[in-house]
Amino acid sequence: MTHTISHSRRLRSTPFTPGVEASGVKGYTVYNRMLLPTVFESVEKDYHHLKQHVQVWDVAVERQVELNGPDATVLMQMLTPRDLSKMQSDQCYYVPITDNDGKMLNDPVAIKHSDTRWWISIADSDLLFWIKGLALGKGLNVGVFEPDVSPLAVQGPKADELMSRVFGEEVRDIRFFRYKRLPFGDTSFIVARSGYSKQGGFEIYVEGTDNGMPLWDALFATGEDLNVRPGCPNLIERIEGGLLSYGNDMTMDNTPLECGLGKFCKPVEGNEHIGHAAMAKELDDGPSRQIRAISIGGDALIPARAAWPLMNEGVQVGQVTSAAWSPDFETNVAIGMVDAACWKDGIQLVVETPQGARPAVVREEFWI
Ligand code: THG
Numbered sequence: 001m002t003h004t005i006s007h008s009r010r011l012r013s014t015p016f017t018p019g020v021e022a023s024g025v026k027g028y029t030v031y032n033r034m035l036l037p038t039v040f041e042s043v044e045k046d047y048h049h050l051k052q053h054v055q056v057w058d059v060a061v062e063r064q065v066e067l068n069g070p071d072a073t074v075l076m077q078m079l080t081p082r083d084l085s086k087m088q089s090d091q092c093y094y095v096p097i098t099d100n101d102g103k104m105l106n107d108p109v110a111i112k113h114s115d116t117r118w119w120i121s122i123a124d125s126d127l128l129f130w131i132k133g134l135a136l137g138k139g140l141n142v143g144v145f146e147p148d149v150s151p152l153a154v155q156g157p158k159a160d161e162l163m164s165r166v167f168g169e170e171v172r173d174i175r176f177f178r179y180k181r182l183p184f185g186d187t188s189f190i191v192a193r194s195g196y197s198k199q200g201g202f203e204i205y206v207e208g209t210d211n212g213m214p215l216w217d218a219l220f221a222t223g224e225d226l227n228v229r230p231g232c233p234n235l236i237e238r239i240e241g242g243l244l245s246y247g248n249d250m251t252m253d254n255t256p257l258e259c260g261l262g263k264f265c266k267p268v269e270g271n272e273h274i275g276h277a278a279m280a281k282e283l284d285d286g287p288s289r290q291i292r293a294i295s296i297g298g299d300a301l302i303p304a305r306a307a308w309p310l311m312n313e314g315v316q317v318g319q320v321t322s323a324a325w326s327p328d329f330e331t332n333v334a335i336g337m338v339d340a341a342c343w344k345d346g347i348q349l350v351v352e353t354p355q356g357a358r359p360a361v362v363r364e365e366f367w368i
Contacts, residue, residue, distance in 0.1 A: 011035065014060035015150050015212025019220075023230045031061035031124045037232040044327060047236045050199055051328075054158035055231025056219050059196070059203070060150035060212075062109075065120040065128050069142035073115045075135055077272040080110070081256060081265040081279060087112050092177045092192050095120075096256035096264055097127065102278035104254050105130055107246050107261070109194060111179065111205070119205070121151065123246035134274070148209055154219065155201035158226045163202050165222045166215075167191055171202065184218075187211055196233045198241035198368045235303065236324040239333045242293060242366030248304075249291060249321045249335050255279065257287040258337065289318065289339045293366040296332035296351055297359040300325035304353075310336055310360060311350045317342040320351050320360070329367050338362055 005011070005028055012034040014020075020037055027039035037058055040046050049055065067075055077084050080095040081102075087093060089112050097106040097120075106127045111119040120127065132144045154163055163171040167182045171191060174180055179192035190205040206212050220228055244250060250259045256279075257265065265283060268276070294310075307319035323334035334351075342349060345364035350357050 005030075014058055015206060015209040016058040016060060016152060016216050018213055019216040020058050020230060025230070032063045032122065034061045034063070036061045037230070038235075040230055040232065043235055043324070046231055047234050047327065049227075049229055050156050050197060050231055050234055050237055052157065053227040053229070054154060054156035054162045054201075054223065055229055056216065057153040057155060057195075057231050057233065059153045059233070060206075061124075062121045062151045064111075064147055064149040064205070065122060065131055066145055066147045067118040067120070067131070067142055068116065068145075069140075070116055071135075071140040071142040072118050074272065075131070075138075075140050075142050075144075076110065076118050076120075077268060078134060078138070078274045079120075079131065081268065081273045081275060083266050083268050084110075084112075085269065089114050090178050090180070092121075092179060092194055094177075094264065096259070096261045098256060098273075098275035098279070099130070099252075100274050100278060102255050102275035102282070103252050104246070104250050104256060104259060105252060107244060107250075107259070111190070111192070119147075119149065125246060125252075148207065150206045150209070150212060152204045152206055152212070152215060152219075153195045153197075153201060154204070155195045155197045155231065156199045158223075158228075159199075159201035162219060162223045162226055162228055163191070166218050174202070184211070184215060189215075196243055197237055198243070199237070235322070236326055236333070237368075239322050239324055239335055240326055240329065240367040242335065244291065244335070245322060249337075254337070255282055255287060257282050258290055260291045262287075287340070289337050290343055292336055292338045292343050293363040294320060294334040294336045294338075294349075294351070295329075295361050295363060296320070296323060296334050296353075297361075298332070298355070301332045301353055301355060301358075308354075309352045310338065310342075311352060312342050312347075317349065320353075323353075326367065332358075333367060334360070336360075
């Protein structure tokens, strides 16, 4: 089955699209109405390369929602159950975002510039609309808009070496989920130690579309001996690492606790979070289902295009939402939502895939 993707203005390109296409991208998905590469060589070859070398990823689809004004921090705390009171102006936090029913609207990274300025680096849902509505409805003094900012990720074991050549030795001192503003040419970018892989690396928040390709070219020009290649979030590696995908592994039907994000849901002093009351009972009782790592037997599975029912003795007890063959672990690795009765480590279930029924084992931990 092959398809092409039909281009138009609605399906946004990124500042790095010329570089991505010149290097022979083989597949795209759509994320925040923008192009997100999914394959360069093959998902498996990209996976091995990511774990051994260094890749540059066009993740401009991680659009920013800027909160700017006196009430920016008040608004930010309304959005999330994570306590932001100790957060410093050089930090990034992974934050569940919920509605007033305590249901997941998005799982972005929040970047704090100051008490009056934040970026929210969103996953695939129209969070801008929710935040604009909330600011208006609550009468807050804050601007809410999408700035011209496009993240470029540098991921893999050689990321520190490549980044230090372009941004200086200072990058090595950036701690996990912290950032520094570092010069590039006659401008400067926020550089954070973060990214959607478990191989380590950085994300550069490129301000100004015109600055995109010069940075892309600089990274490839200086990294030739490091075997730098273009890459993208890798399906296999992100399942092995338990990195969740909004719209796949969780939706607006789920709560943060169901997503295993309970550690980010300590009650906030003052109860500013808009979902606080709705979440109270579940915070006391615990969730009735939760995301789990699942290994699936048999040969390589094709990617899931719908949730696959997870069965125990003929009764549905959950669903598998992402799956891929792992060359390193020599099994199909998967992420699923499992009812409390069946989420015990080692429990044997059956998953109904388009390739037939397969044995599935629930695991306590992800693979990496
Ligand atoms: N980086 C940035 N923006 C993003 C993503 C990103 N927006 C979209 C999407 N990814 C949001 N989802 C995630 C999911 C997981 C993580 C980050 C964003 C992540 N998790 C780590 C983990 O689970 O190991 C660390 C979480 C923590 O402990 O704080 O990094 O990737 N800019």
